[in-house]
Amino acid sequence: MKNLLDPSNSIQIDDLLNFLNSEEELNLPFEAKERIEKARAFLDHGFSNSKKTVYGINTGFGDLYRVKISEEDLEQLQENLVMSHACGAGDRVPDAIVEIMLLLKARSLSYGNSGVQKETVERLIHMFNSKAFPQVFQQGSLGASGDLAPLAHLALPMLGKGKIKVKGAFISGEKWLKEQDMSPLKLKSKEGLALLNGTQFMGAYGLFVLVHARRLNYLADLIGAISLEAYDGRPEPFDPRLHAIRPHAGQVKTAKRILEFLEGSELIGREKEHVQDPYSIRCMPQVHGASKDALDYVLRVFETEWNSVTDNPNLFPADGDILSGGNFHGQPLALALDHLKLSLHELGSISERRTYLLIGGKRELPAFLVANSGLNSGFMIPQYTAASIVSANKNLVNPASSDSITSSNGQEDHVSMGANAATQAFQVVENLYQILGIELMNASQALYFRKGLRSSDFIESFLESFRAEVPIVENDRVLHDDMNHSVRFLKSLDISPELL
Numbered sequence: 001m002k003n004l005l006d007p008s009n010s011i012q013i014d015d016l017l018n019f020l021n022s023e024e025e026l027n028l029p030f031e032a033k034e035r036i037e038k039a040r041a042f043l044d045h046g047f048s049n050s051k052k053t054v055y056g057i058n059t060g061f062g063d064l065y066r067v068k069i070s071e072e073d074l075e076q077l078q079e080n081l082v083m084s085h086a087c088g089a090g091d092r093v094p095d096a097i098v099e100i101m102l103l104l105k106a107r108s109l110s111y112g113n114s115g116v117q118k119e120t121v122e123r124l125i126h127m128f129n130s131k132a133f134p135q136v137f138q139q140g141s142l143g144a145s146g147d148l149a150p151l152a153h154l155a156l157p158m159l160g161k162g163k164i165k166v167k168g169a170f171i172s173g174e175k176w177l178k179e180q181d182m183s184p185l186k187l188k189s190k191e192g193l194a195l196l197n198g199t200q201f202m203g204a205y206g207l208f209v210l211v212h213a214r215r216l217n218y219l220a221d222l223i224g225a226i227s228l229e230a231y232d233g234r235p236e237p238f239d240p241r242l243h244a245i246r247p248h249a250g251q252v253k254t255a256k257r258i259l260e261f262l263e264g265s266e267l268i269g270r271e272k273e274h275v276q277d278p279y280s281i282r283c284m285p286q287v288h289g290a291s292k293d294a295l296d297y298v299l300r301v302f303e304t305e306w307n308s309v310t311d312n313p314n315l316f317p318a319d320g321d322i323l324s325g326g327n328f329h330g331q332p333l334a335l336a337l338d339h340l341k342l343s344l345h346e347l348g349s350i351s352e353r354r355t356y357l358l359i360g361g362k363r364e365l366p367a368f369l370v371a372n373s374g375l376n377s378g379f380m381i382p383q384y385t386a387a388s389i390v391s392a393n394k395n396l397v398n399p400a401s402s403d404s405i406t407s408s409n410g411q412e413d414h415v416s417m418g419a420n421a422a423t424q425a426f427q428v429v430e431n432l433y434q435i436l437g438i439e440l441m442n443a444s445q446a447l448y449f450r451k452g453l454r455s456s457d458f459i460e461s462f463l464e465s466f467r468a469e470v471p472i473v474e475n476d477r478v479l480h481d482d483m484n485h486s487v488r489f490l491k492s493l494d495i496s497p498e499l500l
Contacts, residue, residue: 001015001018001019001022001024002015002019003027003029004016004019004026004103004107005026005027005028005029005032005106005107005110005121005125006029006031006032006110007031007032007035007110007111007112008031010307011107011303011306011307012303013207013210013211013299013302013303014497016100016103016207016306017207017211019103020099020100020103025128025129026103026106026125026128026129027125028106028110028118028121028122028125032110032111032112032121033118034112035110035111035112036109036110036112036116036117036118036121037118038112038317039112039113039114039115039116039315039317040115040116040117040118040188041317042115042315042317042320043057043115043188043189043190043315043322044188054313054322054324055312055313055324057074057115057189057190057193057313057322058074058189074188074189075186075187075188075189077189077192078187078188078189078190078191078192078193079159079187079192080192081152081192081193081196082152082155082156082159082161082187082192082195082196083152083156083159083161085148085149085152085196086149086152086153086156086161086162087140087149087152088136088137088138088139088140088149088150088152088153089137089138089139089140090137090138090139090140091137091138091139092135092136092137092138093136093137093138093150093201095133095165096208097204097205097208098133098134098136098154098204099128099131099133100200100203100204100207100208101136101150101151101154101200101201101203101204102124102127102128102133102154103128104200104203104204104207104306105124105151105154105195105198105200106121106124106125106128107306108198108200108308108309108310108311109121109124109194109311111309112315112317113309113314113315113316114190114194114309114311114314114315115189115190115191115194115315116190116191116194116195117188117191119185120158120185120187120191120194120195123158123182123185124158126180127157127158127164130166130180131166132157132164132165132166132176133164133165134153134154134155134156134157134162134163134164134165134173135153135162135163135164135165135170136150136153136154136201137149137150137153138150138423139423140419141201141202141418141419142405142407142412142415142416142417142419143199143202143329143330143333143334143415143416143417143418143419143420143421143422144328144329144330144407144412144414144415144416145196145197145312145328145329145408145412146196146197146198146199146200146310146311146312146328146330147198147199147200147201147202147330147419148196148197150201150419151195151196151197151198151200151201152195152196154195154200155192155195155196156173157173157176157177158173158184158185159173159184159185159187160173160174160177160184161173161174161184164176166179190313193311193312193313194311195311196311197310197311197312197328198310198311198328199305199310199328199330199333199418200310201419201422202330202333202334202337202418202419202421202422203302203305203306203333205337205419205422205423205425205426206298206302206305206333206336206337206422206425207302207306208426208429209337209340209341209422209425209426209429210295210298210299210302210340212429212433213295213298213340213343213344213429214295214500215493215495215500216344216347216429216432216433216436217288217291217292217295217347217500218257218495218499218500219436219490219493220288220291220347220351220436221254221257221258221261221284221288222261222462223351223436223439223440223443224258224281224284224288224350224351224354224439225258225261225262225459226440226443226444226447226455226459226462226463227281227354227355227357227358227439227442227443227446228258228262228268228277228281228284229262229265229267229268229443229447229450229455229459230358230365230442230443230444230446230447230450231277231281231354231357231358231363231365231446232267232272232274232363232364232450233268233277233281233282234272234274234275234276234277234282235259235262235268235269237255237277237281237282237283237284237285238255238258238259238262238284238285239255240252240255240256240259242255242285243255243256243285248286248289248290248293249289249292249293249296250288250289250290250291250292250293250295250296251285251286251289251290252285252289253289253292254284254285254288254289254292255285255289258284258285260458261456261458261459262455262456262459263456263458264456264457265454265455265456265459266453266454266455267450267453267454267455268455268456270453274363278353278357279350279353280350280353280354280357281354281357283350284350287346287347287350288347288350290343290346291343291344291346291347294339294340294342294343295340295343297336297339298336298337298339298340298343301332301333301335301336302333302336304332305332305333308327309327310327310328311327311328312324312325312326312327312328313325314327329416330416330418330419331401331416331418333416333418333421333422334400334401334416334417334418334421335401337400337401337418337421337422337424337425338397338399338400338401338421340425341396341397341421341424341425341428342397342399344393344425344428344429344432345390345393345394345396345397345428345432347432347436348386348389348390348393348428348431348432348435348436349390349393351386351432351435351436351439352383352386352387352389352390352435352438352439354439354442354443355382355383355386355438355439355442356383356387358379358442358443358445358446359378359379359380359383359442364449365446365449366378366449368380369442369445369446369449369473370473370474370475370476371474372475376475376476377476378473378476379441379442379445379473379479381479382438382441382442382479382483383438383442385434385438385483386434386435386438386439389431389434389435390435392431393428393431393432396424396427396428396431397424397428399421400417400418400420400421400424401416401417401418401421403417404416404417433487433490433491434483434487436490437483437486437487437489437490438483438486440466440470440486440489440490441470441479441482441483441486444463444466444467444470444472445472445473447463448472465489466486466489469485469486469488469489470482470485470486470489
């Protein structure tokens with residue numbers, strides 16, 4: 001397994017995922033220690049004797065860059081920065097995402113372009129390895145000078161401030177340090193800025209969303225194939241010859257996958273009375289495929305970001321330079337996240353349309369998918385719920401990156417709003433599980449009425465497992481419980497990475 005803090009290692013999504021699912025601990029390799037110490041020595045000795053004014057090192061921050069800070073106040077400046085920027089609001093960031101933030105922040109600092117002490121990186125590593133998760137909040141980042149407010153909260157416990165979750169309960173940062181027999185970290189020049197500048201909030205949400213987006217793209221194909229069978233759809237729209245003459249990669253992959261799901265099905269091979277299916281059935285390769293292509297683009301953006309230095313200013317000790325730029329700006333991630341959440345919404349939008357088809361009483365299926373409709377409402381209202389969630393997603397997928405609000409007295413005059421895109425994408429993922437869970441309930445119920453002909457062995461086996469959790473509905477019952485069971489079933493599936 002790759003050492004994720006070795007700057008010579010380029011990491012990809014599966015490297016991160018495999019590490020997070022393992023029992024391995026983070027450790028700082030020799031090369032990273034050497035880089036970190038060289039950069040710090042340059043800052044302490046080479047720079048301190050030059051009497052230059054460099055942003056964030058011996059100046060104030062943002063529009064306060066004009067204020068020169070005396071040498072005796074440089075350490076206090078950094079602590080003040082962390083405290084003053086800890087202005088998060090809203091819901092708490094889930095532990096799984098805070099854990100990724102710690103990993104990504106330690107990785108970004110391990111390149112040796114940030115000027116931090118080795119002890120600062122080791123403190124981040126200690127929190128990660130001991131599963132101590134700082135209290136971080138979802139709101140407060142503009143996604144431009146990095147994720148300032150969330151990263152400030154991430155850093156607070158190292159200074160003996162803020163709160164940190166240990167063994168399921170929050171304690172003060174001060175108490176945690178005492179329990180660890182540690183003293184509050186004394187930040188040196190530039191360190192507060194290095195901790196706060198960066199895209200690790202967006203990057204962590206991005207990893208979480210991408211992991212689930214890959215699963216959801218697979219599940220959309222599978223559940224769509226079951227709906228195709230349940231609606232007695234035609235096989236011709238998935239013929240590889242059609243996709244060879246319009247060879248978008250995602251389109252080709254979707255058609256091939258659905259045919260593989262249907263291999264050996266008696267239902268798909270029988271003679272059809274209808275000559276064409278609605279778009280939500282017929283155009284799955286084109287619609288699902290476009291979402292897969294979007295996913296590939298987003299993944300490339302994030303894999304570049306996870307292998308990057310995103311604070312400011314950056315040190316280049318070999319050249320004797322300190323350069324102030326904008327590597328903390330989240331625009332690449334904001335655009336990618338907006339694209340990703342739209343692509344996931346489309347999977348939900350077309351899924352709900354298939355759910356609607358199945359309850360319509362057509363193609364020898366009973367109205368609302370129950371035998372005794374009228375007395376029973378059957379699957380009438382789950383479609384309402386799916387429609388409501390799709391409508392909510394339409395609001396969430398409005399592009400966060402199209403907005404910008406000037407901050408810091410005009411110094412930060414264009415921001416990405418990528419953090420908002422990140423939390424919106426997180427919610428779209430949760431919503432899509434609900435929508436697909438409802439479609440699977442409907443498809444399973446509808447296929448039950450196709451007695452006498454079997455689907456493929458793969459689909460029959462899958463539905464046998466599903467129906468053990470969500471049985472066929474004979475008479476009305478509380479379907480909220482079934483919907484929850486359906487989502488839990490989808491989230492629990494063990495899907496091999498090579499299938500995604």
